[in-house]
Amino acid sequence: MSNSFAAAASAPPHGSAGSFDYTKDDFLLISNLLREETGIHLQDSKSTLVYSRIAKRVRALGLSSFGAYCEHISRDNAERQIMIEALTTNTTNFFRENHHFEYLHKELVGTLVEAARKRRPVRIWSSASSSGQEPYSIALTILGVAPDAPKLDIRILATDVNSQMVARGAAGTYDEEEVREIPAAQLSRYFTKSTSESGHRYTATHEIKKLISFQQLNLFENWPMRRRFDVIFCRNVMIYFSAETQMGLWQRLVEKLDYGGCLFIGHSERVTGECAAHLDPIGITAYRKRVGQRS
Ligand SMILES: C[S@@+](CC[C@H](N)C(=O)[O-])C[C@H]1O[C@@H](n2cnc3c(N)ncnc32)[C@H](O)[C@@H]1O
Structure with missing residues (x-):
C-alpha cells in the first residue's frame, strides 16, 4: 500500500495483493461525508477501521485506490448509502442494559x-x-x-x-x-x-x-x-x-x-x-x- 495512512497493523503491507492506495485526504473525504449524512463523527484514530471496512467495496467495484472510490461516491448515491452502512457500528443484544x-x-x-x-x-x-x-x-x-x-x-x-x-x-x-x-x-x-x-x-x-x-x-x-x-x-x-x-x-x-x-x-x-x-x-x-x- 503506497502513501499509507491506515495503521500498518491492520492494513495490508506495502504492495501486497489486494491492498489499495489510501491517503489522509481519502479518510477525510469519507469521514466528512459520513458526518454530513449521519452525524457520525470519526476520530483520526478510526482511519484503520475505515480502510478495513471500505477496502471490500473498492475491491468489489474493481477500483484500484481509495481516491478512485472517493470519486465514485461523489457520483453514485447508492454507493454512498452502502459506504454509510459499512461504517455504522451495530453492536446490540437482547435485553442489553437490562x-x-x-x-x-x-x-x-x-x-x-x-x-x-x-x-x-x-x-x-x-x-x-x-x-x-x-x-x-x-x-x-x-x-x-x-x-x-x-x-x-x-x-x-x-x-x-x-x-x-x-x-x-x-x-x-x-x-x-x-x-x-x-x-x-x-x-x-x-x-x-x-x-x-x-x-x-x-x-x-x-x-x-x-x-x-x-x-x-x-x-x-x-x-x-x-x-x-x-x-x-x-x-x-x-x-x-x-x-x-x-x-x-x-x-x-x-x-x-x-x-x-x-x-x-x-x-x-x-x-x-x-x-x-x-x-x-x-x-x-x-x-x-x-x-x-x-x-
Ligand atoms: C451500537 S448500535 C445501538 C443499538 C441499540 N440501540 C442498542 O443499544 O443495543 C448503534 C446504531 O445506531 C445507528 N445509527 C447511527 N447513526 C444513525 C443515524 N444518524 N440515524 C439513525 N440511526 C443511526 C447505527 O446504524 C447502529 O445500528
Missing part, C-alpha cells in the same frame, strides 16, 4: 396496557434499533405482562439509518448465540426454531412481529411521525455524534416525547442542553418528561 427492561416491566407496561385497553394508542420508539434486538426485547417485556398486546393499539416503531439492519430486524431471525438472553419460555412461545448445517436459528413469530414496525430512518432527517411517543429508547448511538450534534438531537427527541413519557439512553450517554431541565431521573440512564412543561 435495568431498562426491568423498569419497563415493573413501572410502565401495566399503565401503558391499561391505557391501550381504554383505546388510547400507545407508541414506543426504538430510535437506533440496529438488527432488532432492542425492539424485540421491548415487545417481549410487554408480552410478559400482557400476552394479548398484539390485539391492542400498542406499536413499537423500530428505526435505524442502516437499511440492512432494518431488514434483519424485520426478518427477525437470530442464531443460538444471539437469543441466549431470551428466557426459554418466551423463546419457545414467540420464536420458531429451525435447524440447518450451521446450527439452530430462531425466527420471530407473526404474533410478536405484529407489535413492531421496522423502518429505515436517519435521525438527522425529517421525522415523518406525527404523534408523540410514550417511551423512547435512544441508546448507544449518541456516542457517535459530536457534542453539538447531540444537543440538537436530544432537543428533538424530548420534543417528540409525550408529557409523562420516558426516555432511556445508553450507559455512557448524558442528555445535554436546555431540554435536560424538562426531564426527571427515574433510574439508571432513564428519565421522565415532566408533565406540563413546554419543550
